[in-house]
Amino acid sequence: CYTSALGKQGLRRSLKLDLEQKLFGQHLATEVILKALTGFKNNRNPKKPLTLSLHGWAGTGKNFVSQIVAENLHPKGLKSNFVHLFVSTLHFPHEQKIKLYQEQLQKWIRGNVSACASSVFIFDEMDKLHPGIIDAIKPFLDYYEQVDGVSYCKAIFIFLSNAGGDLITKTALDFWRAGRKREDIQLKDLEPVLSVGVFNNKHSGLWRSGLIDRNLIDYFVPFLPLEYRHVKMCVRAEMRARGAAVDEDIVTRVAEEMTFFPKDEKIYSDKGCKTVQSRLDFH
Numbered sequence: 001c002y003t004s005a006l007g008k009q010g011l012r013r014s015l016k017l018d019l020e021q022k023l024f025g026q027h028l029a030t031e032v033i034l035k036a037l038t039g040f041k042n043n044r045n046p047k048k049p050l051t052l053s054l055h056g057w058a059g060t061g062k063n064f065v066s067q068i069v070a071e072n073l074h075p076k077g078l079k080s081n082f083v084h085l086f087v088s089t090l091h092f093p094h095e096q097k098i099k100l101y102q103e104q105l106q107k108w109i110r111g112n113v114s115a116c117a118s119s120v121f122i123f124d125e126m127d128k129l130h131p132g133i134i135d136a137i138k139p140f141l142d143y144y145e146q147v148d149g150v151s152y153c154k155a156i157f158i159f160l161s162n163a164g165g166d167l168i169t170k171t172a173l174d175f176w177r178a179g180r181k182r183e184d185i186q187l188k189d190l191e192p193v194l195s196v197g198v199f200n201n202k203h204s205g206l207w208r209s210g211l212i213d214r215n216l217i218d219y220f221v222p223f224l225p226l227e228y229r230h231v232k233m234c235v236r237a238e239m240r241a242r243g244a245a246v247d248e249d250i251v252t253r254v255a256e257e258m259t260f261f262p263k264d265e266k267i268y269s270d271k272g273c274k275t276v277q278s279r280l281d282f283h
């Protein structure tokens, strides 16, 4: 099921190109994702599955990046039989059914990894996920060669959440206020931030799950809040995707309809690029 047609160098090249061309304003996420994926795919004998935890404000590209990663690993992307997306509020809505969800999920993951070792599992809305669900998948994420005769070491688990998004935004804002460039924000500037906002935050979902304590997350991937110029880039990309010529008047109008924060400076779009597509329908 793994499409090695690309080869390892090819995967790196294609993923790099996709991220650089399609993902706007996320230099850190681009860097970490590339490093994580190429490192993992170059390792013939991984000791555990790859686990990525994507954090950031709404509409900044977490689902979008998961989609790009999925497409680079399995050509049909989210539509592939080897890529599975779970949304907490959609797939696991009832607290009283946790036991059932746990069993179903374990069975589902086991079945799919048996059929395709390099299956990709994406869990959206991690902050709303019942800790019991994470407990159910924990054995698959650990350093076991096999669990009941199945090896999970080539699988990829991607977790998406808004946890830490406010603190990532605060760091970006501090840089902006100090007149420093966004692109100069480094991972090390965000590590202490994520450690407070995610690792030690009892409400972050991840903390309660014990995934962090046991070092089961390989990479934390921060997503920065998007600025006016990035929103404009999203509008242009969407116009091109629809096969239309880019009309700068419309680009400006759509971008100006979005709301920006903080109140005084109005730098970051409060929904990122999320509502761009539907807004464009009205122009």
Ligand SMILES: Nc1ncnc2c1ncn2[C@@H]1O[C@H](COP(=O)(O)OP(=O)(O)OP(=O)(O)O)[C@@H](O)[C@H]1O
Pocket: 022, 023, 024, 025, 026, 056, 057, 058, 059, 060, 061, 062, 063, 064, 065, 160, 161, 162, 226, 234, 272, 273, 274
């Ligand atoms: N950084 C970005 N670069 C390019 N397009 C983006 C970016 N962020 C968002 N978009 C566009 O906006 C849409 C919505 O973003 P996406 O669903 O990835 O947000 P998210 O971070 O997962 O948000 P949420 O936390 O609310 O689920 C994407 O499908 C994509 O078209």
